[in-house]
Amino acid sequence: MINVLIVDDDAMVAELNRCYVARVQGFHCCGVASNLDQAREMLNDPALAVDLVLLDVYMQQDSGLDLLPDIRATGRPVDVIMISSASDSATVQTSLHYGVVDYLIKPFQFPRFEEALTAWRDRKNQMDSHDYYEQADVDRLLHGGAPEVADSRRLPKGLTAQTLRTLCQWIDAHPQSEFSTDELANAVGISRVSCRKYLIWLAQINILDTSIHYGATGRPLYRYQVQPQHIGLLKQYCQ
Numbered sequence: 295m296i297n298v299l300i301v302d303d304d305a306m307v308a309e310l311n312r313c314y315v316a317r318v319q320g321f322h323c324c325g326v327a328s329n330l331d332q333a334r335e336m337l338n339d340p341a342l343a344v345d346l347v348l349l350d351v352y353m354q355q356d357s358g359l360d361l362l363p364d365i366r367a368t369g370r371p372v373d374v375i376m377i378s379s380a381s382d383s384a385t386v387q388t389s390l391h392y393g394v395v396d397y398l399i400k401p402f403q404f405p406r407f408e409e410a411l412t413a414w415r416d417r418k419n420q421m422d423s424h425d426y427y428e429q430a431d432v433d434r435l436l437h438g439g440a441p442e443v444a445d446s447r448r449l450p451k452g453l454t455a456q457t458l459r460t461l462c463q464w465i466d467a468h469p470q471s472e473f474s475t476d477e478l479a480n481a482v483g484i485s486r487v488s489c490r491k492y493l494i495w496l497a498q499i500n501i502l503d504t505s506i507h508y509g510a511t512g513r514p515l516y517r518y519q520v521q522p523q524h525i526g527l528l529k530q531y532c533q
Contacts, residue, residue, distance in 0.1 A: 408526035
């Protein structure tokens with residue numbers, strides 16, 4: 295379980311973010327701090343293992359930016375996602391200078407929140423899976439560690455947002471199911487050829503995992519299943 299500390303002096307916003315965290319599989323809110331002194335105390339508590347901090351900038355008594363150098367000074371492997379209405383260049387650049395892993399500008403929707411957490415988790419898992427790195431591994435971490443945010447405006451030619459939404463809604467309703475092209479096409483009432491085009495594209499952007507099964511005739515059967523860590527991206531196509 296990944297422990298998340300929320301630092302925000304607005305009780306309603308903090309509660310909303312806590313509820314959002316609870317909706318993302320594998321994440322747990324381990325505490326809420328309403329000011330930087332509380333946050334520092336919790337981060338320095340050896341009994342509290344904090345993995346990720348969701349940090350606001352504008353607070354009545356403090357600026358969240360002041361916590362960033364303190365976190366780095368502890369030497370603990372704690373990452374930070376900024377969540378703020380502050381969108382000025384200086385604030386964003388200062389945050390990036392201290393190595394924040396994402397920056398969410400209020401207001402935002404849950405899919406963007408979920409994407410921030412799952413993309414961070416995927417990148418962390420990549421980092422933790424290596425004792426040594428090849429150049430390709432470093433390049434992937436720095437430049438291609440997470441799939442692109444789903445965007446219906448970027449659909450390949452021949453695919454429509456409406457049909458994609460229908461397919462993704464069925465897949466989202468059956469997250470544990472492994473299915474073939476024929477099974478999905480029959481379930482939603484479209485042609486096999488058309489369905490195949492969408493499945494290939496969803497696999498290309500890493501939302502679906504593909505496995506190949508060989509029957510008695512030797513003809514391969516492709517089966518698909520949504521990747522749990524990318525359900526957030528799938529849900530963006532369901533809307």
